[in-house]
Amino acid sequence: MTSTRPPATVTVRGLTKSYADRQVLRGIDLDIPAGSVLALLGPNGAGKTTTVQILSSLVAADSGTARLAGHDLTREPDAVRGLIGVTGQFAAVDNLLSAEENLMLMADLHHLPRHEGRRRTAGLLDRFDLAEAARRPAATYSGGMRRKLDLAMTLVGDPRVIFLDEPTTGLDPRSRRTMWEIIRSLVADDGVTVLLTTQYLEEADRLADRVAVLDGGRIVAEGTAEELKRLVPGGHIALRFTDAAALDLAAACFPDPRRDDGELTLQIPSDGTVPTLRAVLDLLDGAGVTPAALSQHSPDLDDVFLTLTGHRRQETHR
The missing domain is CATH 3.40.50.300 (P-loop containing nucleotide triphosphate hydrolases)
Structure with missing residues (x-):
């Protein structure tokens, strides 16, 4: 119709x-x-x-x-x-x-x-x-x-x-x-x-x-x-390594990364763009270290809603 x-x-x-x-x-x-x-x-x-x-x-x-x-x-x-x-x-x-x-x-x-x-x-x-x-x-x-x-x-x-x-x-x-x-x-x-x-x-x-x-x-x-x-901070690249030595090498490549020694992971602030991801990988390659896993995390509309309005979203009837 x-x-x-x-x-x-x-x-x-x-x-x-x-x-x-x-x-x-x-x-x-x-x-x-x-x-x-x-x-x-x-x-x-x-x-x-x-x-x-x-x-x-x-x-x-x-x-x-x-x-x-x-x-x-x-x-x-x-x-x-x-x-x-x-x-x-x-x-x-x-x-x-x-x-x-x-x-x-x-x-x-x-x-x-x-x-x-x-x-x-x-x-x-x-x-x-x-x-x-x-x-x-x-x-x-x-x-x-x-x-x-x-x-x-x-x-x-x-x-x-x-x-x-x-x-x-x-x-x-x-x-x-x-x-x-x-x-x-x-x-x-x-x-x-x-x-x-x-x-x-x-x-x-x-x-x-x-x-x-x-x-x-x-x-x-x-x-x-x-x-x-993109208005909301909190985007990052998560890197996981197989051993503490690799984690140490990787951590030395970045200023103030968020580090979890128990999980062997690093979180690197990111704007979610390809150039930022490429720059992170180039730094790791220059240090001779390869992560076992990599993932990108970006803020979602939940984060936007909370940040801009100060309210947690509600999925209930008004």
Whole structure:
């Protein structure tokens, strides 16, 4: 069910929002190129869901601007609603209806002609591997099936921008990976633009073209996952040797290496680049010593999350 509608960009400038005396968003800027995924990371209460609610026109911002596919969110809310889809933290599925009925209901809400609604429903049931269960009540579905149906319902209107607010919370690892495959296909095959909020760091690493870290209502860092990882210290090359003599020779090649005599290992600080690895190997070769094992260790998004926000990541519902 590939769409012919053009892809859409999302541009946000200076977005703010307060509730009573609590300032949730303090002037955030976001840019999501057409046909890409931006993952918005942040601890509980950082403002992720509020951002999605504002951009999907459910809540009004106090100040700032947002443009989606060239449409101003404040001046053209109907045009914006016509090109977006939202999948929230909780599946918006009617348990008394079947998958087919849920999808047809969404087609009616989008005022699609009956034949077009049936066509899109059949295509989405096939795409999301729900055809065999199409006429069973949704109450009988597993969590993974309900989330797939929820996302399929979002696609009935052929959105160009999709907001996914923690879409895999509570799913088992297999169902989560299935959702990842579906999201990737939406971007690669349909050119959909996605804003994904998540607390699963692996999810952001796997899906996002760029990652923005939101903390205290502000964007504290943005870039590709690899760029953000390079902001965090702790990368190193681990070397293991067969005997203490080789360990001594190797240790003498480096200033202040982290040494473990019991394990016969050295840790050499590294930025993870090939030139740094080559330089380490050249020094060892010059000293006439060869490690028994070598491995590179780089910071991951867990380390980025902890360093930039001061919070340990939480893989629980907010």
